[in-house]
Amino acid sequence: MTVSPALMRRIAEAAAAQTLPRFRQPVLVDNKMEGGFDPVTEADREAEKAIRALIGEAYPDHGILGEEFGLEGEESEHRWIIDPIDGTRAFISGLPLWGTLVGLTVAGRAVAGMMSQPFTGELFYTVGEGAHYEGPGGGRQLKTRGTTELSDATLCTTTPALFDALRRPAYDRVEEAVCLPRYGTDCYAYAMLAAGQVDLVIESGLQPYDIVALVPIIEQAGGVITSWAGGRPESGGDIIAAATGELHEKAMALLR
Numbered sequence: 001m002t003v004s005p006a007l008m009r010r011i012a013e014a015a016a017a018q019t020l021p022r023f024r025q026p027v028l029v030d031n032k033m034e035g036g037f038d039p040v041t042e043a044d045r046e047a048e049k050a051i052r053a054l055i056g057e058a059y060p061d062h063g064i065l066g067e068e069f070g071l072e073g074e075e076s077e078h079r080w081i082i083d084p085i086d087g088t089r090a091f092i093s094g095l096p097l098w099g100t101l102v103g104l105t106v107a108g109r110a111v112a113g114m115m116s117q118p119f120t121g122e123l124f125y126t127v128g129e130g131a132h133y134e135g136p137g138g139g140r141q142l143k144t145r146g147t148t149e150l151s152d153a154t155l156c157t158t159t160p161a162l163f164d165a166l167r168r169p170a171y172d173r174v175e176e177a178v179c180l181p182r183y184g185t186d187c188y189a190y191a192m193l194a195a196g197q198v199d200l201v202i203e204s205g206l207q208p209y210d211i212v213a214l215v216p217i218i219e220q221a222g223g224v225i226t227s228w229a230g231g232r233p234e235s236g237g238d239i240i241a242a243a244t245g246e247l248h249e250k251a252m253a254l255l256r
Contacts, residue, residue: 003104003127007058008114009134014054015084015100016118018046023119024094039088044068047084051102055080062104067209077107081212086115087186096120099187103213110234113213115191124191124217131194131220142221144243145196150177150250153199153243156189157181163204167238170228171202173254190214190241194221199243200251206236214241224248228255 022043029039048068055064059080063073066082073079080102085091087098096119103113114125122135124142131142147153155178163171175181178200185192187210189201194217211225212234218225224245228238230252240255242248 003112005125005127005132007054008102008112008125008127009123011051011054011102012100012114012116012118012123014050015047015102015116018050019043019085019091019100020118023091023096027092029092039092040068041085041088041092043091044085044088047100048082051082051084051100055102065209067207079105081105081110081209083187083209083213086210087188090184090186095184097185097188099191101187101209101213103215105212105234108234109232110212110215113216115187115213115217117188117191122191124194126216126220128216128220131217133195142194142217143196144193144218144221144223145199147199147243148246148250150174150247150254151179153178153247154180154182154197155200155202156185156192156198157183157202158186158189159183167204170255171204174200174202174251177254187214190218190225193223193241193243194218196221196243199247201241202239202251202255204238206239208234208236211236211239226252228252 027041045068048066063076063079065071083101085098086101090097100116103110112127116123133140192198225233225241233239
């Protein structure tokens with residue numbers, strides 16, 4: 001099946017209509033995690049409702065999995081995966097490093113996806129034929145940069161504090177080998193990798209809705225994205241994305 005860029009734009013606009021008016025405004029924050037902090041806001045819930053409505057109208061026979069409202073249409077091999085605000089912590093802190101993620105899987109494989117950052121007016125997407133950017137400065141095709149050496153690489157992760165005692169030493173080995181590490185970027189890091197601005201993203205403990213939308217964008221831009229074990233990344237968990245296959249292989253050697 002073919003997804004149109006126009007649908008991706010409509011989804012981004014519908015989500016933005018719910019998120020932008022609430023960004024940098026006083027918001028009620030609920031905590032979804034007992035014994036920790038996993039924030040959710042009205043903006044998360046209302047944006048997901050708007051996205052579900054559009055997808056349901058366009059593809060009524062498709063399944064939908066969203067962070068806030070779970071799974072419907074489990075029997076369909078076509079499944080849309082939604083994170084209405086990836087980076088809710090950034091959202092409630094007034095930092096424009098969050099984004100709306102919407103991806104499509106067919107039989108479990110990510111084939112189309114978008115990341116929208118409405119505050120900066122940016123849309124990163126693929127519908128299966130190249131990865132594209134629309135925003136300030138116009139539109140262009142996305143392409144990862146050709147970095148092959150860790151010593152030349154810029155690495156992003158949301159925070160090293162998210163790695164547990166087993167994974168932190170593996171991550172630290174990679175960070176010590178790169179030129180520049182940066183923190184706190186959530187989904188925006190993957191968009192910057194596809195855009196040729198950074199070279200590596202390494203994270204742990206992801207859910208499918210954190211990553212599915214970003215997988216085809218990175219792959220169509222020329223990058224490599226897998227689990228730490230080298231498998232497909234759609235299920236989440238421990239994820240590594242790299243600008244080139246050579247860089248991916250070198251980082252994987254340190255993660256092992």
